[in-house]
Amino acid sequence: MTDVKAPTRAKVGPLLRRAAAMEAAMWRSLYVWARRRPLPLGPGDDPFGYLGVVKPILGIFIALSVVEIPIFDLIVTNVVPWRPARWIVLALGIWGLLWMAGLYASMQVHPHIVGDRGLRVRLSSGIDIWIPWTDVEALRKRxxxxPSSKSVQVEQEGERRVLYISVGSQTSIDVLLRRPTTFDLPRGRSEPMDELRLYADDPDGLLRSARGTPATGTVSR
Structure with a gap:
């Protein structure tokens, strides 16, 4: 008899592991951010944030979470006769607030890095892509x-395959690669990509910081 539960377990297992890893990373980021210590940077490294485009939205969600906690606590206390319900709802509300704060923190403590040897593209704690300058043909501001809100997207443009690492459904830097390159993504290794497009709050500063590297094709348009 065929075990129909085996395919389900095969799908659910990796999903649960990714969720657990993401949860742990959120708490680590919140701890690091709360300590207010400088980012660990190497000599010649310049950090570039990408939080600006979603900062107002995250701020609204965090503020709403703060307001909702006492409101739901008051409602449950006066409406639900089962006393433990109040503590369950209160715990969920606090967890939701800390999770949103952890998401904000993870984007703060994991910026893009422009260094002497290459470009480090990051998104929260889930994406960390290293591209040496020898693999970069050009950087362009654009x-x-x-149309999609997904943070990671792949698009086929003619014969070229493009990887988007977007924030708030936006990108501002195009990284043209010298050869098709694969990248480690949350769902596994990507197909060979000809270009990577990412978002940075200060694309002009990122381009300036990248000048003088082997990526001599750096231009802004």
Whole structure:
């Protein structure tokens, strides 16, 4: 008899592991951010944030979470006769607030890094891509708005395959690669990519910081 539960377990297991890893990373980021210590940077490294485009939205969600906790506590206390319900709802509300704060913190403590040897593209704690300058043909400033809100997207443009690492459905830097390159993503290794597009709050500063590297094709448009 065929075990129909085996395919389900095969799908659910990796999903649960990714969720657990993401949860742990959120708490670590919140701890690091709360300590207010400088980012650990190497000689010649310049950090570039990407939080600006979603900062107002995250701020609104965090503020709403703060307001909701006492409101729901008051409602449950006066409406639900089962006393433990109050503590369950209170715990969920506090967890939700800390989770949103952890998401904000993870984007603060994991910026893009421009260094002497290459470009480190990051998104929260889930994406960390290293591209040496010897693999970069050019960097270009170009704002794009994407129809999808997914942070990681792949698009085929003719014969070229493009990887988007977007924030708030936007990108502002195009990284043209010298050869098709694969990258480690949350769901596994990507197909070979010809270009990577990312978002940075200060694309002009990122381009300036990258000048003088082997990526001599750096331009801004």
């Amino acid at each position: 704002y794009r708005s994407l």
